[in-house]
Every structure is written in structure tokens, then in C-alpha cells.
Amino acid sequence: MSSVTQPLPYLIIDFDSTFTQVEGLDELADIALQHHPEREKIVGQIRALTDRGMSGELNFSESLKQRLALLEARREHLPLLVAQLKTKVSDSIVRNRSFFERFRGRIYIVSSGFREFIEPVVADFDIAPEFVLANTFTYDAGGQITGFDPDNVLSRDGGKIEQLRQLDLAGDVYVLGDGYTDYQMREAGLANRFYAFTENVARAAVVAQADEVIPSFDEFLYQNKLPMTLSYPKNRISVLLLENPDARAAELFRQEGYQVESVPGGLDEDELVERIAGVSILGIRSKTQVTPRVLEAANRLIAVGAFCIGTNQIDLVGCMKKGVAVFNAPFSNTRSVVELALGEIIVLARRIPDKNPKMHQGEWDKSARGSFEIRGKKLGIVGYGNIGSQLSVVAEAVGMQVLYYDIAEKLQLGNAVKCRTLQELLQQADVVTLHVDGRAENKNLIGAEEFALMKPGAIFLNLSRGHIVDIPALADAVRSGHLGGASIDVFPYEPKTNHEIFESELRGLPNVLLTPHIGGSTAEAQRNIAEFVPERIMGYVNTGNTQQSVNLPNIQLPVQQAHRLIHLHANVPGVLASINNLLADHQVNILGQYLKTNEHIGYVITDIDKEYAPEVIGALRKVEHTIKFRVLY
């Protein structure tokens, strides 16, 4: 509920690459040269000239003259251009359309572009022709654009300065633009402030001169306490991505208007403590530990995205108590792990890990010794969750008999047989594969005793978490020949980057297949994860929806009505009553309310009418036991 406290300054807004995402003349060239054999070359030349003009490298009228000469455009191309530009208005301008309508008469478009295409585009935003100051084209008798009206001040060097001087505006003047000529109005003392608008293009020479750099129009409105469509500028949401999630993740966050930074590889605790201040969204994979110390240093964290399945690396309760939502991708790489597990079972059953290196050394070792089919063999799945149960289906399809053991009651798929104890499973299975989650209690779930229970010659797989298996005990079981082979994808310590050496006593053991934690590393899985997690996080930021959050009470919310109050609080009696009493005292009309609690926190969402006194918000922030509070509109 921002309210305008002072008269709006005059806003001088540039058109090309500010009001719209693109340069009008570049687009016109695209249209006019559509069937020209050298179209790409000429469009490229025009773009280069635009850039040189915008960054101050080439004087403006020269750049304009050269561009128009290359253009070969005609009058009938202009309606096409206008239609195209209407679809390319900058997102944050479109979002705040009502601002332009409300402040009609205070906003000028001052542009070295051309009135013929600017006027109809900005008319949709209630900007009248007399508030558009721009060049005009000249045409020959046949309708070909021949140049520009040289009497127009805007066609000359320093044209914007002269134009603004002629306007002689009384009161504060703020200029918003992406080009050097926009800054020059401020330099000439005709504007009080220059805002470099970087939503579409950021030019270093321009940014360097700006009073403020605004990655969106929302940011301008927010800084000046002006009414805006969003409750918070998205460009203020900063994302830190670690461990190389698929590039699609950064792309989606950027499209949303967030500021994204990526660090290849992982960061250790100290490094992350250093980096986390100011970060709103942290994206990690299985390696990065989000510890209590990291959370203590996280002063703006809204959400953590685990771009994987496992979340044992995250202090989930600590996040919850801080009101930080954690989301993962619970099924995006399930199939990838299953396929790898199945392949490994076959590869180990044929002793390929021994045979393959020999072949590379030139040694021909043809023999059936120790090799067997997997058809009819017993596969023991420990942990019958999403991966375990999917593997069960696929393994039966290739003729294996499936046994499983899970601490939770699970739906038995196909002909799988449930074991009542882990020991029962270990004693019967020809192949034992681990798919439990990485909870701390599972540390060393499989050690010397468990290996001893397995059948002689049994094959063992771990694609779950490294700490589940006692590695020295596994190495002994392989060395002694008790195990027929093993395939290990996850390790108690895993290198932070691809440049670090992998150390393990499993290296060099017979019929042992070692993989660098790649169970979920397929193009399909990584792409799916990179879409799934950002979508959940952006949904949470935009609507408060916590569905599929792994640590906050899950509420799937209906479409927001008017304004939405989002309140996370310690789960102690009386908080909901305090909120509702406060709303009642201020006569706020509640349109809908949704509450869910768990043992630590309560999550309450209240949709209210738009009309309320602004002090309600301040009072709600102060409700005792509040962890996080925000308003969405």
C-alpha cells in the first residue's frame, strides 16, 4: 500500500531499449530487409552503429544518418513495425501500466527514435502525442524513407539536451534511459537525477554515470515510494547457484527478473558463510552443506533449492525456524538412477570392470568364470521409495526376482516380496542395492556385520549416500573375495570440483565399478530439475504456495484475492488470534484464510481486501513470535 507523499517529478523516459526491449530502427531494418539477400549483414551493421551511437563512441547524428542510409525502409513497413514494438514493450513497463495512466501529464518520452512508431506504442499507456518528443522521417514521392527532418532538434548532436531545455519544466526532473544521450541531460544540469535502466541492455559507460542503476521500472518505483504493481521489485531478489545446475535454472530465474550469480563447483562452509549475506535464493546440489553457521550468516534468505533429490545436506529444521523454505526435485532424476543401477548390475554380473581395462591394455581374457545372467536372480532393494520401487518394476521386466526392505510400510509393486528385516534381505539376495535416504541415522547402515550376512559372491551397489556404507568394511569384503563385485557412486567425502583428486581405498579393487556421483547426471534429469525447482521457488515467492516444500507446512493456495498476507510464526498458542484481532481492530475485511502448522512453526495466509490503513502492515510485522511476514499484491 504505497502512497504518494510528494508530487511526482517529471519523468523523461527514453524509448528504444528502455520503454521497449529493442531498438526501433533495428526492428525496422529486420522488417524492411526481410527479402534482401544480404539482410543479416546489413542488420548487423545497423546494430553496430546503434551501439556505437548509444555508448557515446560515435556522434549521434552521424550514427543516425548512416543507419537510415542502410535501411531501405518504406512507409508501408511502419504499421508492421508498430505491431511488432507493441509486443516488445519492456516487461516492467507493461506490468506497471496503471502507473502511466495515473500520472498522465507528468511523463514524457524523449527519444532520438521516430514519432511515427513511438506515438502509437506509448498511446496504449495513455501517453498523449504532445508528450512524445522524437524525430520524424522524410520520404520520397514513392514512400521510401529517405532520412529525417533536419529541423527537429532531436536529430542533432546534443538534441535531447536542447529539447529538454525548450520544455522548460518547472520542478524536479528524473531521466530514465539506457543511452549516453539520456545521461547528458543530467550532465547539462537539466535533470535532477539520471537512472540507468538496465532491464534490456546495460552499457558500462552509461551505468558508470548513473545516480542509480535500475534493472527494472519496479525498482524505480520502489526507490521513490511510488505506487507499483508488484509488492517488491524482483530485481532485488538475488540468486546464488552452486554446483552447476543446468543452465535452464539461471535462465528461468533471470526471466523472472531475479539477479543470478553462479559459482562453478561447490563451496565449503567457510566460503558459503562468506558468500551468503544478501542472497535471497540459494541453489545447491548434493555437495553443499547448509549448516547452522551458514544460516546464521544468511540475512536475506527466502528459499533454498536443492537441485537434486536428497536434502540431508541441509539443516532443514534450522531453515524452518528461520522461515526459509526448502524445495527439491523429488522425482526428476529417479529414472536416471534406476537405469544406471540396472546397467551396473548387468555389468558387474559379467565382470566388465575387470575385463574392460585389460582390453585397453591389449589383454584378451575370454572366459565365463564368475559371470552370470541376471534373469531369475534375487535383487534385494534396501529403501523402497521412489527410486527403489521404480527399480523394482524395471528389474522384474528383465526377469529378476525382487525382495525389498523399507522401514516404512510401502506399496508392494508387481511380484516384489517384502522382507521384514534388513538381515532377511541380505541373506537371500544375489544383488543388494541401497536406495535409502541420507538421514543421519543411516550412517554405516551397512558395515562388516551386514557384508558377512550377504551370500558369497553377492553383488553390492550404493547409489544413495556415501555415509551409509562403512567403506573399509566394504573394501575388506571385496578383497577377501566374499563379495563378487560392487558398484559405488557416492562416497563419504566427494571432491568439491572436477579438479580435486578422488581418494578412496576402493580404488583398484577387483570387479569394483566406481562412478563420480553421476546417478542423476543425465541431460534429461538435469533439465527437468532445472525447471522443477525454480518453478516451485518462484511459485512460493509469488503466491506463498508451499506445496512440495520439504520443510514448511504444505499449503496449496487458491488464486490470490486482492492483497495476501503471508505470515510464518513460531507455533505457540495465540498467534492466529493475535493476527485476527489486529485485522478486526483495523476493520480489515478477510476474504480467505489458510493455516497449517507443524511442531515448530505455523504458516498462515490471509487474503484481504485492498482497502486498509497502511499501519496494519507495520502492526502485523510486530505480532509476537513472527518469523517472517510479507505482503503480496
Ligand SMILES: NC(=O)C1=CN([C@@H]2O[C@H](COP(=O)(O)OP(=O)(O)OC[C@H]3O[C@@H](n4cnc5c(N)ncnc54)[C@H](O)[C@@H]3O)[C@@H](O)[C@H]2O)C=CC1
Ligand atoms: N546417486 C545419485 O546421483 C542419486 C542419489 N540419490 C539418493 O537416493 C536416495 C533415495 O531417493 P528416493 O528413492 O527418491 O527417496 P525416497 O525418500 O522416495 O525413498 C527413500 C526410502 O528409504 C527408506 N529408508 C530410509 N531409511 C531406511 C533404512 N534405514 N532402512 C530401510 N529403508 C529406509 C524410506 O522409508 C524411503 O521409503 C535420495 O535420498 C538420495 O540420497 C537420489 C538421486 C540421485
Ligand SMILES: O=C(O)C(=O)COP(=O)(O)O
Ligand atoms: O538427487 C540426489 O540426491 C543426488 O544425489 C544427485 O546429486 P547431484 O545433483 O548429482 O549432486
